[in-house]
């Protein structure tokens with residue numbers, strides 16, 4: 042009965058893809074496939090960076106749905122995409138030990154207005170997906186917000202770097218066997234990642250690689 046009611050609901054309100062607005066599924070198979078392709082490897086700040094999808098009108102809607110709406114399908118798709126990139130990176134770097142994941146923290150105001158800590162939710166789901174791939178990963182939220190930063194959306198690249206300067210601190214020391222994987226959902230100008238790298242370097246924590254779900258074209262990235 043419940044099942045037939047659901048399908049009736051779907052007939053009256055057909056699902057629309059949150060990414061491309063095509064009728065059918067909440068995330069259509071074409072959009073989903075875009076997140077499940079082989080990951081790309083580039084460099085950010087001299088560190089190897091692995092990601093799957095370019096930041097564009099379609100991928101940005103999945104990122105926003107996960108981040109701002111807590112959309113479960115979007116969170117799952119991002120976490121599978123990040124886990125696939127980590128699996129690729131683990132093989133590429135010939136690692137066979139447990140790995141440690143550290144995330145770029147969200148502003149406290151963002152956590153408050155969303156009612157949840159998006160990046161932690163995502164990281165916990167990434168750890169779960171990695172376990173299904175037989176990769177043991179520890180999630181260590183070592184990076185913390187040290188000062189209030191402005192919303193970055195209206196700032197240019199130089200202003201973002203200034204805004205993020207000393208924005209993070211490291212809460213605990215860590216002796217990672219492999220060096221940590223620094224995780225974020227998205228890299229745009231790279232100002233947040235740069236500050237994360239700065240804080241971890243200052244705390245003498247080695248970074249093995251940077252992993253994001255998506256990234257803007259590499260010409261925009263901080264080298």
Ligand SMILES: [Zn+2]
Pocket residue numbers: 058059060061062063068069070071072073
């Ligand atoms: Zn779609």
